[in-house]
Amino acid sequence: MRSRVPRVVTASALVVSLALAATPAVAAATPAAGRSDTTAQRARLQELARKLVDAGAPGVIVRVDDGRGRPVEIAAQAPWTRRDHLLTAADEYRMGSNTKTMMATLVLQLVAEGRLALADPVDKWLPGKVPGGTAITLRMLLNHTSGLFDYTKDAAMRRSMLGTDRRRWTSEKLLALGVKHAPLFAPGAKWSYSNTNYAAIGAVLERVTGASLADLVRDRIARPLGLEHTYFATDGTWRGTHAHGYEPDAAHMPPGVPAGFRHFAGPRRHGHVDVSGNDPGWGGAAGAVVSSTRDWSRFFTALMSGTLLPAAQLAQMRTTVPVDPRQPDGPGYGLGIQTGPHPCGTFWGHDGGIPGYLTVNVTDRAGGRTAMVLVATESWIEFETDPKIAEAAGALQTAAICAMFGKPAPAAG
Template sequence: MPTAAALAAALCLALPGCGATAEAGRDAHVRASGGPEANTGAEDRRDGAVRAAVRRLAAQGDTPGAAALIRRTGEGTRFVASGVADVRTGRRIHRDDRFRAGSLTKTVIAAVTLRLAAQGRLGLGDTVEEHLPGLVRGHGNDGRKITLRQLLNQTSGLFDYTDDPVLARELSAAADRTHTPASLVRTALAHRPSFAPGAEWRYSNTNYVLLGMVVQQVTGRSYAAEARRDVLVPLRLDGTSFPGARTILPAPHGRAYTRDGGASADGARRDVTELNPSSAGAAGELISTLDDLSRLVSGLLRGEVLPRAELRRMRNTSASDGQYGMGLFPVRLSCGVTLWGHNGEITGSSVMAVATSDGRHTLAYRLNGTARSGLPAETSLLEAEFCPRP
């Protein structure tokens, strides 16, 4: 199954903190709504496997807590949580808590861009130069040769600005500093591209920062405003927001943590709840809830945001050898089920939201810490829910 590590699909912006956190150990608790009162034995076993996987997610990720929300159309919703949302007070994770969703921002930005394409306001074959003249130049980078399609499907070859060591040190020293999209792009352009546009596939947050700039250039409105109008409001994502440079999380929320020294380090845990996400921008600034992320992937796959042709493009992985579409990627389970969704990692938060191809069965989970990628418990969680054993 593709993981955040295999896909390089995480937006990891913390810099001494791009690591992990911990304190799980309390038993997982589960609340259900909207479904039948009694479970069959098979359902009980599935619920037990899901609860155990949520506990393991917190333990393997070295985070204080973990939570998952599962929704099946016609069968109600289940919320499972383990550990704590606040290590100081012992507060538990609540279903309606707000948290940073990292690269799930890309799913929203891709949907906005594809809506503009469906309306004829831009073309996926347009070059970056046509919309942002003169911006992408130097060190072998050339916006005249990069299309919007290549930004969306991660085949532009542009360097990922989050890998720049100078920016990493800067963010480490001044995490509250505001960064403009243009400054992030300039950081990327100080490096040579990884390959010629369209020649290969490689995940780069720079692609989606540029898409945010294109959306603003085409519409005269910020990508956040366009996303609210075209995605958040139609799908009733009332707990989702674009904070810009605001450092605080909206209420209600728990705390967010990371380890000094990174995900695999034994350094001291730090509270990183307050964070300036402008260095993530259109690649990862989103704040959301588990319910909203579930509705996001479900609504997209059910055709509630995009026309059918654009939805097909969003799920077309031919340019990436089956690994990434446009703001969505496939997760293939051992039982033959393929899920669609995205993950997100940003300092103090690790998230994933996926759904079956018809959007009728969704799972969204979160950890309240910077976790290492590719946790085995992630696979266990998804297979416990979507590959029930007899």
Template sequence: MLRIVSTLIAGTALATVAAPAANAATTSHGEHGLDRKVKAAADRLVADGAPGVIVMTRRGGHVSHVTAGVSDQATGAPMDHRLLVRVGSVTKSFAATVVLQLAAEHRLSLDDTVEKWLPGVVRGNGNDGSKITVRQLLAQTSGLNEYVMDPRVLGDPDREWTPAELVAIAMEKPPAHAPGADWNYANTNYILAGMIIEKVTGRPVGTELRQRLFTPLRLRHTSYPTTSKTFPGPYVHGYYPGYGDVSTLISPSSARTSGGIVSTVDDVAKFNRALFTGRLLPARMMREMKTVRPVNDDGVIEDYGLGVARIKFSCGYAWGHDGGFPGYRTWSYTSTDGRRQAMLTYNTSAVEHDEKFRADLGKAADTAFCA
């Protein structure tokens, strides 16, 4: 879901330095059969306009990485799977997991209203937090509108936004539909989810993410910046049409729990594998997370649950979430037994609506997950 969009100002990004050590136990980068197929698919995406592409695949205990193109157009540095990227709305799976953990601990209920935890925050122009549940936030069925396309957000990428300010922008519009009546994707839902996490726990979201997920899973290259535009390590440079390298120009404060995490393909894969094999949530909460409805998300047909989606491939179903941040796009897919995975990321926002690219992207994802 390419939902974090900004009008940008030109600037100079930080130079890429040596990459950190690999994080996978059994890894190959050779010309095996699957690697060759995935490499051909990645090369097509670069030919279609992506500066660089990373594809990680898992088959049982074997992990492989294929790259194509460059991570930095200014220097010509090749793409490297160990580099950091902004994973955008993949963050929603992390945030939903924390909320469901809190529900499992009986510290909140998915049937609690937003008003119970955030009194007066969702109010005005027909918006009513007393009629919206926590479950509806996570499922994108609250009816609340989006904030990211507002000119105040679009026109000031450097500004440090508070969650309350972002929600207030969405409250200026009437709801898209009654709570639970339909589905519409809005980052507002997950900004509110983050606010509820902080209200329930009394601690910053970043602390909860770190202590509940990042540290236990040893996601050593995953972080949750709220205001810092820089990266905590070597990174892939992201490009936005008309503005060039926008890697360090946008405050992640406009994304937060809707799309603010910085990570690597291996760390995202490790999190997804733990999540979908039942290591992070009890069975009843996994059933809640995997209760889905069919949706059409900007042309992507999938079944959406609570912060995760089910996607049909030629070989069966995968679970995950996609995410976009200006200059970055990530797609994550994991089988329910964790034995099959595919992670794809590329570093431009210029190809999102290109029909050939999208067709080739679909083929690349199927190849990476199924071949």
């Protein structure tokens, strides 16, 4: 689904819509291919990253680990961005809705400890905060079958997303913004992506543990795994060297973008606005985590291999509902994680979009292979205004997924 506004997630099926685009046939790699395959994949990914920059992306980071040796890491950037920062593959960046995978992990850890149950109605933990909350379970929040309206579609959120309003948003305030609207459908009736679901999850986590989301991410995930560049952002500051994210300035914004979304706050750069200093706190439990490709790869490996969750809870996370009821065997959404078929193999993961940062992060079922792609601009996908970037990003994402599975990247078609 798309909201036509810059929201935390660009489209929950972004990985599916881009990676499943028709591609030339790919052949399986043979064991004898070894290092020559890696060299060819690196060259192909470098070529596609550069094409994406040439198409208009200010910066691109790619990291692919096929589980057979040294990962491929690539950074490419437009020359005009170098005055702000020399981009590297190790840089921190905003993860947007990939945050949901971490929030679901935290919930499932508490389920394993007997402190929560997926069948708990939200009203048990947030009494009176969600209309109809006796019929909406934590599972429905996690897999987007609650029917709750998406708070990022409310006009009151617009200035925060653009960076012109510095107010502090809490989980409960974000939840209240979403539930003041009528629900889209009865709880459990179907699937519809809504960031309000995870605002509710954030409020539940805080209520049950008595800890902040920042502390929970730090103490339950980042520190145990040694993720030095992973944290829940509480303001617009960064802890390490970071990728700068940009959006077109008002004079260069494509004509398809509504007037209300053309004026981002931040320093002007070469027809763009550097939005890196804007506060992502409005993303909350739906999208405020910062990380890096290396950290996220380690997180995925720990998650999917069972280090972070017992087998029973990991199985619950992987239990999916169809994203499209017309394709019951097609793309699915589990608890904070997506899955879908691909010409090179079935992937698991998530995507995320927050101003300045469009990310796709995928892994295989066991977590032994990972692929991450960052594009340092995001509004193009929200409003479908730049087909050149869209085509180049789709080609790079597809090639990264194939490289993750140890298969040749598709030839240009």
